[in-house]
Amino acid sequence: MIAEAGLAALWLAAGLALYQFVLMILSLRGSIEVSRTMRAIAVVQGALTLIAFAALIVVFARTDLSVALVAENSHSAKPFLYKVAGAWGNHEGSMLMWVTILSVAGAFLALFSRRTSERTLIAGLGAQAALALGFYAFLLVASNPFARLNPAPLEGAGLNPLLQDPGLAFHPPTLYVGYVGLSIAFSLAVGALLTGEVDSRLARAMRPWVLGAWIFLTLGITAGSYWAYYELGWGGYWFWDPVENASLMPWLAATALLHSVGVLAARGALKAWTMMLAVIAFSMSMVGTFLVRSGILTSVHAFAIDPERGAFLLVLLAIYVGAAFALFAWRGASLKEGAPFELISRETGLVINNLLLSVVLGIVFLGTLYPLFVEALSGEKLSVGAPYFNAVAGPLALILAVLVGIGPLLAWRRERRPVLKRLRIPALIGGTALAITIIIAPEMTILPRLGLTVAAYLAAASILPLTGRNPLRAPLATWGMVVSHFGIAVALAGMGANAAFTSERLAIVKPGDTLSVGPWLVQLQQVTPMAGKNWTAMEAELLASRGHGPVTLKPQTRYFSDPPTDTNEAAIETFWNGQLYSVIGKPDQSGGWQVRLWWKPFVTLIWAGGALIAIGGALALLGRVWRRRRRRPDWRRERYA
Amino acid sequence: MSRAIRFAPLLVLALIVGALIWRLVTPSDSSVHSTLEGKPVPAFDLGPALDTKPALRSRDLATGKPHLVNVFASWCVPCIAEVKVLQQLKARGVSVEGIAIRDRPEDLVEFLGRNGDPYERIGSDPQSSVQISLGSSGVPESFVVDGAGVIRYQHIGPVETTDVPMILAKLEQAR
Numbered sequence: 001m002i003a004e005a006g007l008a009a010l011w012l013a014a015g016l017a018l019y020q021f022v023l024m025i026l027s028l029r030g031s032i033e034v035s036r037t038m039r040a041i042a043v044v045q046g047a048l049t050l051i052a053f054a055a056l057i058v059v060f061a062r063t064d065l066s067v068a069l070v071a072e073n074s075h076s077a078k079p080f081l082y083k084v085a086g087a088w089g090n091h092e093g094s095m096l097m098w099v100t101i102l103s104v105a106g107a108f109l110a111l112f113s114r115r116t117s118e119r120t121l122i123a124g125l126g127a128q129a130a131l132a133l134g135f136y137a138f139l140l141v142a143s144n145p146f147a148r149l150n151p152a153p154l155e156g157a158g159l160n161p162l163l164q165d166p167g168l169a170f171h172p173p174t175l176y177v178g179y180v181g182l183s184i185a186f187s188l189a190v191g192a193l194l195t196g197e198v199d200s201r202l203a204r205a206m207r208p209w210v211l212g213a214w215i216f217l218t219l220g221i222t223a224g225s226y227w228a229y230y231e232l233g234w235g236g237y238w239f240w241d242p243v244e245n246a247s248l249m250p251w252l253a254a255t256a257l258l259h260s261v262g263v264l265a266a267r268g269a270l271k272a273w274t275m276m277l278a279v280i281a282f283s284m285s286m287v288g289t290f291l292v293r294s295g296i297l298t299s300v301h302a303f304a305i306d307p308e309r310g311a312f313l314l315v316l317l318a319i320y321v322g323a324a325f326a327l328f329a330w331r332g333a334s335l336k337e338g339a340p341f342e343l344i345s346r347e348t349g350l351v352i353n354n355l356l357l358s359v360v361l362g363i364v365f366l367g368t369l370y371p372l373f374v375e376a377l378s379g380e381k382l383s384v385g386a387p388y389f390n391a392v393a394g395p396l397a398l399i400l401a402v403l404v405g406i407g408p409l410l411a412w413r414r415e416r417r418p419v420l421k422r423l424r425i426p427a428l429i430g431g432t433a434l435a436i437t438i439i440i441a442p443e444m445t446i447l448p449r450l451g452l453t454v455a456a457y458l459a460a461a462s463i464l465p466l467t468g469r470n471p472l473r474a475p476l477a478t479w480g481m482v483v484s485h486f487g488i489a490v491a492l493a494g495m496g497a498n499a500a501f502t503s504e505r506l507a508i509v510k511p512g513d514t515l516s517v518g519p520w521l522v523q524l525q526q527v528t529p530m531a532g533k534n535w536t537a538m539e540a541e542l543l544a545s546r547g548h549g550p551v552t553l554k555p556q557t558r559y560f561s562d563p564p565t566d567t568n569e570a571a572i573e574t575f576w577n578g579q580l581y582s583v584i585g586k587p588d589q590s591g592g593w594q595v596r597l598w599w600k601p602f603v604t605l606i607w608a609g610g611a612l613i614a615i616g617g618a619l620a621l622l623g624r625v626w627r628r629r630r631r632r633p634d635w636r637r638e639r640y641a
Numbered sequence: 642m643s644r645a646i647r648f649a650p651l652l653v654l655a656l657i658v659g660a661l662i663w664r665l666v667t668p669s670d671s672s673v674h675s676t677l678e679g680k681p682v683p684a685f686d687l688g689p690a691l692d693t694k695p696a697l698r699s700r701d702l703a704t705g706k707p708h709l710v711n712v713f714a715s716w717c718v719p720c721i722a723e724v725k726v727l728q729q730l731k732a733r734g735v736s737v738e739g740i741a742i743r744d745r746p747e748d749l750v751e752f753l754g755r756n757g758d759p760y761e762r763i764g765s766d767p768q769s770s771v772q773i774s775l776g777s778s779g780v781p782e783s784f785v786v787d788g789a790g791v792i793r794y795q796h797i798g799p800v801e802t803t804d805v806p807m808i809l810a811k812l813e814q815a816r
Contacts, residue, residue, distance in 0.1 A: 276650065296664050310665050318658045325654055329647040369660065376663045 003067050003146040006055025010096075010146075013048035013103060014136035016041050017129045024126020028119075028194065035118050038125050039110040045132070046107025053087075053100040056145055060087040066152035069093065069145050075156040077534045085169040091293060091309070092145035094172060098289065099135045101180040105209075106132065109184055115205035116188065117197055124184075124191030131183055134316040142312050167227035175220030175247055179285035181213025182254060185261075186282035189275045190324055193331045198271045200338075203264035206278065208624055210261055214254045215617035221247050222610030233568035233583045235504070235598045237606055240389045245368045246288030249361055253281035256357040259350045267412060268338025269347055272328075273354070275335070279324040284361075286317045296372070342414035349407035356400045363392050394447050401454045401492060404485050405461030422464055430457025437500075444500045451496030458489035476623025484616025491609025497578075497602035508592040518599030519546040520580060522553075527584070527593055535560045537569070540584040540593060544573070555584040579603050675776055675795035682710075682790050683774040687764025690741040690749055697738055697764030703790030707815040709735050709808065710784040711760070711800075712772055714742045715752035717780040723799035724752075727759040730805065735812060739763040742772055742780055783808075787815035 020041045027034045056069075061084050065071045073090040074083060088097045106128040113121055139145065188206050192198045224247065229237045238244065257277040264274045290296075294310025341347035367384045374380055405426060409419045433456030437449050462485035466474055503518040514523040525541040537556040544551050553571035560567065573580045578601035585594030682699045689696035702708050711727060713720040727737050739760040741749055749763070766772055775784065776795070785794040785808070793815040800808060 290661070294665065296661065307665050314658065314661055314665065318654070321654055322651065322658075325650040329651055332647040333644075369657070372664055373660055376660050 002055050002058050003064070003148065006052040006059075007144070007146040009048045009052040009055070010099075010136065010140060013045045013052070014133065014140065016045040016048070017103070017132045017136060020045065020129035021126050021133060024122055024129065027122050028126075035122055038122055042103075042110035042125050042128070043107045045129075046104040049096075049100040049103045053096055056093055056096055057084055057087045059146075060084060060093075063156065065154075065156055066148055066150070068147045068149045071149055071153050071156050073157065075534065079533060081166070081169055088172055092139070092143045094176070095135070095139055095143050095293070096145050097173065097176055098180055099132065099139060101176055102128070102135060102183055103132050105181055105184050106187075109187075109209075113205060116191075116202055117195070119195045120188070120191045120197045120202060122191070123194040124187040127187035127190040127194075128183065131187065131320060134320065138309075138312050138316065142309050165227065165231055167223060167231065171220060171223050171227055174216050174223060178213050178215075178217030178220050178254075179247075179250060179288065181209060181216060182250060182278075182282040182285050184209040185213070185257065185278040186324065189278035190327060193275060193324075193327045196331065196334060198264075198275060198335055200265050200268045203261045203274065207258075207261050207265055208621060210254060210258050210278075210281075211617055211621045211624070214251070214258050215614050215621065217247070217251045217254055218610060218614040218617060221251055222607050222614065225610070226607050230570050230572055231567075233570045233596075235502075235581055235583075235596075235600070237498070237603070240367070240384075240386045242368050243292050245364050246291045249364055249368075250281055250284040250288060252357050252361040252364065253277060253284045256354045256361070257281050259353050259357075263347055263350050264338075267341070267347060269341065270351070270354075271335045271337060272332050275332075276328060277354070279321070279328065283317070283321045283324070286313075286320065290314060290317055291368075339413070341412070344410065344415045344419075346407070346410040346412045346415070349403065349410050352403060353400065353407060356396055356403070360393050360396050360400075363396070364389065367392075390447065394451075398447075398450055398454050401458050401488060404488060405458050405464075408462075408465045408481060408485070423461055426457045426461035426464070429460045430454065432456070441500060448496045448500035451492050452500065455489045455493035455496060458492065459486060462486040462489055476626065477620045478623075480616045480618070480620025480623060482616070483619055484613045487609045487612025487614075487616055489609070490605050490612055491607075494602055494605025494607075494609055498600055498606065501601040502603075503599045505597045507595060508588055509595050510590075510592045515595065515597060517580075517597040518578075518601070520544050520597075520599055521546070522580075522582070522595075522597055524593065524595060525552075527587075530556065532558075538584070538587075540582075540595065542571070542582055542595070544580055544582075551580075553580065553582045555582045557584050557586070574604060577601055675792070677776050677792050678795060680792060682784075682786055682792055683771075685764075685771045685774065687740065687766055687771060690739070690744060690763040690765035691746055694760065695762045697740060697762045699790065701762060702738070702786045703788065705788040706736070707788055707793075707812045708738050708786045709812065710738045710740065710786055712740045712742060712775070712777050712780055712782045712784075714744050714780045715748040716744070717742075719799040720781045721752075721756050723781050723801075724756045724759060726800050726802055726805065728757050729802070730800075730808065731759040733809065735809070736761050740766050740771060742766050742769055785811045785815055 020038060023034045023038055023041070026032055027038075059067045059070055060074055061080070063070060063074055063076045063078075063083060065074075069090060069092050070086075073093075074086045078086065087093045106125060109121075109128065110125060116124070185206050188202060188209070192202045224244070225237045228239065228244075229235070257274065260270050260274045260277055263270045290310065290313045293313055294307070296310060367388050370384050371382055374382055405423065406419065409422055411417075430453050434449070434453040437444055437452055463482055465478055466482055471479075505515050505517040507515055509515060509524045511524050511526050514521055516522070522542050522544045525543050527538055527540045530537040530539045535558045537558040539554050539556045542553040542555070544553060551573050553573055555571035556569040558567045558569055559565075568583050568585070571582045578599060581598040581600060583596040585596065587593050682702055684699045686698045687696055697710075702710065709727075709730065711723075713723070731737050737759045739762065741763055744765065744767075753760075764771070775782075775792075779797075781799050783796040783800055784792050785796075787793050794811045796804070796808070
């Protein structure tokens, strides 16, 4: 009954989306007054998808095995949190979540958008409805989450144990809000291209959406990186895996868009480029979804592979991106560029920022799809891994990080003051960091060394916009920018320290044996069997000390029965200056155990930096929304924003 | 903005979609192809595994007619089932040669006595050295070698009844 209600809600929502799209066309051609109707339809459509999604969560929470999706992906012995999270831990459920966020975002746009012209809003809502329509069709035709099983099985098949983790409950929804939030930027850009109203008003309307989506993408990527780090037990935080790249590409595009939309809002410049980026950012989300859901690329994230669904998604992608690009080709010529700017100006800085981000995006895109292109053209099989991405994207990211320190100091239009003088202290700090790395670690490779240098410089340079005035009176948006840019420095420091100073130890040890890793002495005390609700495990007790106050780590090797799978549960102990990471593997015949240890100095800074970047975004968003309430629409105040 | 720039994104999209369609239509082939296929069998000279059977040398394979070289062991469980399939192949005129990996004569006698003996020759490879030079990572594996002593096909895992027509076809091609 609940499942049928969910399905009915989905069909109704699809019907409303079609109506919304038709109304948009009628409204743009004729002069019927539809804006109130359109807003109401968008809100009801959002509510209906929420009902459908809630219905799916209820059938999962109750483990209703007569629903095929539950039978295939859940199990009555699972802890409650994972029963609920199981609703989106599979293909159909995750696509339903995608559609729900898409139409709820459309509803929010209809409810809260006051800044755009009515015509552009209607066109944008129509575009959003067209997007939703395709994904409704995909769900209802090719991936019905509510299909029944008759007879119902006695027990479900379970959930991939790797996904049985608190990270799963929050990681995909966060990332999806980010992915799909970009759809609003896409729809507004399409709407504005249709009506020809590409101006700073549009940019100010688009900015909070881009900012919001970008915050969630940043959080999602940061959390995903930490999840892979502790759950997969390899000790790495980024693997340049196609599925990870699928989340990084929209983030890069959104970061570029965030900065160019600022130029359009403040100066009315970069119109065509900003519209293009808005289209590309959401296109990257769709490409990511396609890559993940079609299983077209080999990945450690082994999602279900289904060529038919892949074909359906590819058709949707080709239609939407193709239509947007065609619209761009058709209307792009009519876009008049805004106010001119000189070579040394805030605008130029942001153009360089955009160029570098776009090149990095191109590099990641090319690296991800290169094996596919090569095989299509020559039949040769190859894979592209970390060495390519690190070598090519790393230096560009460092250049970008250097410029991040300069850009916010520049004035709009033209800069006459000697800006580089203000960077003397940051440059000095960077130079000192470089000297220290040369003294304490002469054999360090070039990339980590430069990473630590630039991190030190940027940490100082990023706070300059708050100096020379009363920092408490600086706009919240400026604080947000400073916190985000400081976060980049922090993350960079973590990456540099991790690459340069990690020590690793892999050995077979017997209880009583001692290993050393970095400054630590680690003794294997004992290995004991354990049992959980749906798993059994061997748990090692490791006593680690570096002169004072020993700590105990308890890594496990777990065996899940439904479905039968082994996983490693790493034990990680966090200290102010790093993490001790331990994994226990298989026993050998003589009673020894494989133990793998890492000492990773300052590795936590990577995720702390990611969190700071997102917090900065949240501050900026708060500042923008708050300032909108107070109505102070003066671009001069955005000097440092 | 020039026309070319405005239409460039569409062109790039078409190329990407084309490549993705190609991949959907031709799913990736994840099977492992031996890099030794098309190369001569590495030279080896194995001692006899049994007193009653001739030993195996690489030049015994370059006799002008194709051979099926089977890497096996008496301690290998899947080999028990495979030996019966190899006998079917022998009955159809295939010359089957064996390389026994890390084996003992008394175990081998018992294995062949119990399960049947399709082999014309069996070489003993006590240190897996020939197995490694053949690029074989486990037992059982089989190689189709043509009359000139060139490897034409490497089969990983046991040859099963359903593989017989395929193996016969490979041997026919190697003739």
